[in-house]
Amino acid sequence: MDFGLSEEQKLIVETTRAFVENELYPHEREVERTGVLRRELIEEIKAKAIEAGLYAANMPADVGGAGLDTVTWLLYEKELGRANYALHWTCVARPSNILLAGTPEQREKYLFPCIRGEKWDCLAMTEPAAGSDLRGMKATAVQDGDDWVLNGTKHFISHADLADFAIVFMASGEEDSPRGKRKKITAFFVDKGTKGFAVRDGYRNVSHRGYTNAILEFDDCRLPASQVLGEVHKGFDVANSWLGATRLQVGATCLGRAERALGHAVEYAAQRQQFGQQIGKFQGVSFKLADMATELKAADLMVFEAGWKYDQGTVTDQDMAMAKLKATEMLAFVADEAIQVHGGMGLMDDLPLERIWRDARVERIWEGTSEIQRHIISRALLRPFGA
Structure with a gap:
């Protein structure tokens, strides 16, 4: 392992740090004191991040990202981490790389708009009764003909209020294991505005002011099979891979x-x-x-x-x-x-x-x-x- 940085890595560190100090630090006090990250401020900083080549930099080059190796990506994340979390996470978004697991059609609908800054994603696993124990989730997805019907609640879902869609993990069946029955999990894309899908205000917390969480409610939310991310019942494989x-x-x-x-x-x-x-x-x-x-x-x-x-x-x-x-x-x-x-x-x-x-x-x-x-x-x- 070479402990020195390449010239490219030094440039990325310097560019990211300068952006953080010049474009993010000046807005920290406002966000900390109001607890709100204004939408117009998001758009202003986002445009500057896109121009600087820092937006969606975690993504591979062949889909429009910066194509950083892991070490360089972590150097970039380290510099962004200096600032208020809401400012760097929302305004200099890094879309979840689980989007790369989508089909070509799903990439066109979800991945590429996120990389271009036209959409935001959010990831929904945690439930009120199932935090670290994801196999204990109660929210379900039941197949009904060619569709899936989702019911249940997710909470602590980061920036779901801003997100245009959620990547939701649901219990979709059971299988035998050495320790008895365990749940199968399937991942779905759920667009905001889908009938039966509601986003509620989450909880106030002491950490990361301006960075919101939400409660997602599913009440007979019907989705076509084309909204499944990865394979049916293989949601954990998708999560573990990406x-x-x-x-x-x-x-x-x-x-x-x-x-x-x-x-x-x-x-x-x-x-x-x-x-x-x-x-x-x-x-x-x-x-x-x-x-x-x-x-x-x-x-x-x-x-x-x-x-x-x-x-x-x-x-x-x-x-x-x-x-x-x-x-x-x-x-x-x-x-x-x-x-x-x-x-x-x-x-x-x-x-x-x-x-x-x-x-x-x-x-x-x-x-x-x-x-x-x-x-x-x-x-x-x-x-x-x-x-």
Whole structure:
């Protein structure tokens, strides 16, 4: 593994960071204080992101994306992660790569408009009674002739209020397993406006202001067979094939925020004077900085090693689980310590630290909780021994 960056990678990092600092940072205070990301602001920044070549950059070149390898994509995500989440995720959208699993007709209808910035997608798996336990989902899809009829509820669905369509995972049958009956899952495209499909306001939360969640309700929502994504009853295969690297994406955005928090802490420790000297000269502060930098470096190496292995075709679920676990828990530590270095000022919204601290909390929950990541890691360790 080469730890140096190519000239192309350096250019992407510099371009993305400049965009974040010039086009996203100036709007953070508005979004944080109002909790709203205005549609006109979305369109304004989106146009600039498209012009800069940063929009849908996660997609392959043959479908109109930037064609970045995984390591370069994670470098790009790390830089975007420095900013308010709603600003970078909505205005510099990265459509779900599960759209690549669609048929040619589905790509024309869903994938390409998302890449061009004409549509937004959202992904719906989680339910009120089925979070990490996706096999426990209650929402169903029942075949009726050539159609499918969907019933049930999904929640915590990110930016579904903006999305033009949802990619929805539904229980579509049962099969035998060594542990008894288990549900088969099928994925569907559901367009907003489809009869029987409603999008309701979600919950207010402390993390990622301006970045909304919604409740999706399906009441005898009838879909033609052409709306199935992938194969019938093979929804988990589709998800596992196309969504694995999202854990690395979460890890990379955490790295960006942690770097920003550490930067503020170092600068403040070098300038703030107490008891006749800079507070950075006191071991109580300087050791905090050392620990923050060390934890950040460790997480950075784990995320990018996993990304490199992803490109080599050798990455494992354990690699990605470790990277996600380390990066998200590191961010919580760095954000908290950065506030401690600043004292009371760290909690004031003049600085981004209180936002980074609040936003860090959700990272240990979505895309698989820390407990789920530890389960994946421990099972990988024990499996060779039959335990």
